[in-house]
Amino acid sequence: MTAQPTPRTPPRRTPRWTRSQATGIERTAETVLPVVYPPERRIDEERHLWDTWLLRNRDGSIADIDGYRVMCSLTAPADLLPGKRHDVATIRYFYSRDGLEWTCGGRLFDGDALGSRQWAGSALYDEGQVYGFYTAAGSRGEEELTYTQRLAVGYGGTIHTDGEGLTIEGPFEHETLLEPDGERYERENQSRGMLYTFRDPWFFEDSRTGETCLLFEANTPLLEPHGDARDRYEATPEELAFNGSVGLAVSPSGDPTDWHLENPILEGVGTNQELERPHIVVMDDRYYLFISSHEHTFAPGIEGYDALYGFVADSLRGDYEPLNGSGLVLTNPESAPFQTYSYLAYPHREELLVSSFFNYYDLRGLHLDDVAELPPAEQQARFGGTLAPTARLVVDGTNSRRRDVLAHGHLPLPGEALPRSLHSFVEHGGDDDGRDDHESTYRSR
């Protein structure tokens, strides 16, 4: 008897955010945020703050450290031109008892972190230790800035509290966790696109399977952009240069310093170059994957916005379906298209709260790319540099709709009731561009 060949299961196709889905992106009353005005005080008057994340436990809940919650932010001196902030980004931590008033505790790491600067990440509190995951951008000590990105961790920090406040103390041990493999994840020297990415590690433990995961922002290498890839992604070579993905690494032992690369869980090849700060919220046994992306990183032929995009699946590896048909979940009004960015959703009772930072506002029709042409004082004056009002979001199956917003930088714990809105909020109310009837709510604080 001749042996039958073992049937081979075809390799799983990576879930995709397709061009045809993304061409449906459109502002609606359910997705447009209200206009944001500057708060009376910034969280830190001495510094610009942008990407921010909360210290969380292994199960994803927000860590409660003797009544304090802790957040980490990318920071840069407030007198620096906002556009230069990425070149000197340093992670600082802030703590709060009420989620409204934040105190800066200082730098998370003592100048010993990897990279010439540190970009976004996530923070885990496990068995009394702080694990600060971050992007090591460039190389430590380099004279000229380079843009290589690696996923890194600093671990071993401990937290101390007293009547005065909270401190995170080192020493931290730093390690590079992952670099792109050139096959599943593009290396810098393979990049044909506008920007290569391998960053924003997000710790996630899957409560349903027990799997310990790290999500991150990456790009898919297209080894033959003119052949196979063209048919596979139904996109032209120019469009294929936009090849963003959400990467996945797994730690079989659960050790937060030991990871193996797996295939991406979502690709935006031919659609978008940057699927930033990916994170997952599990609700009703479904996996909600969120990313941030920019108007200018969509491939030619697709009109998207600076926004929060979302996808839902029955398991971690998909298949993912875009929320609201196109993926658009929350965006800025047409009159202030760059006012908020870098969104992070976390569960609060039956809904989600979405934090972001207050980016460029009052641009009066100027595009983000034109900001650098403004006189320095104007650039400073139009940059928020602190947290934006936290948005409330209701997700129902494959649809979502925004609700009211909270004060700038207000990050309540699930046990805390949300404040009543100062103004009556009419669901689905307001104009399509979000310049609705309750603007003064967002002046609070």
Ligand code: FRU
């Ligand atoms: C999003 C982002 C992140 C990156 C950081 C660098 O705002 O592009 O992906 O880590 O900014 O400042």
